[in-house]
Amino acid sequence: MDALDSHIKAGNEIATFPAADGHTDLLRVSQDTWKLSHRTQDINRVDESKMVGVLLGALASLQPTEPDPLANLELLERVAEKGWLLSTSQLAPLLGLKSLHGAEFCRYGFVFTRGGRNGAESAWRVGKGN
Secondary structure: OHHHHHHHHOOOOHHHOOOOOOOHHHHHHHHHHHHHHHHHHHHHHHHHHHHHHHHHHHHHHHOOOOOOOOHHHHHHHHHHHHOOEEEHHHHHHHHOOOOOOOOEEEEOOEEEEEEEEEOOEEEEEEEEOO
C-alpha cells in the first residue's frame, strides 16, 4: 500500500500502478475505494457550500432592517385622520419621548391635546398643526 501511495503522490493514476503477485482484485478494490473517497469529498464540499449559503441567508434575515424614518409620522397622520385617541404609553414612543407633560404640545407638525383617559392613562388627541 505504501508503494501505491507513493505512486499516486507522484501524480500517477491508480490504473497505471503495476499489480504485484497478480493481486489485480485488490488493486481494483483500492482504485474504487479511492474514487469513492474523492467523490464523497466532492459531495461534502458541495454540501458545505450549500450549507454556508443557507447559513448566510439565515443570518441576513436576522439582521435588523433599517426602520422607515417616516413610519411614525405616517401613523400619526392616520391617527389624526381617524380621530383615534392614543394612550400615553402608545404615543410617547412614537414621538421618541419617555413621558408626556402638559395639556397640549406640538411636535413634528402635529398638535397633541390631552383628551380624557384610556384606562389608567391619559388619552391624547392628535391633530394637524398649522
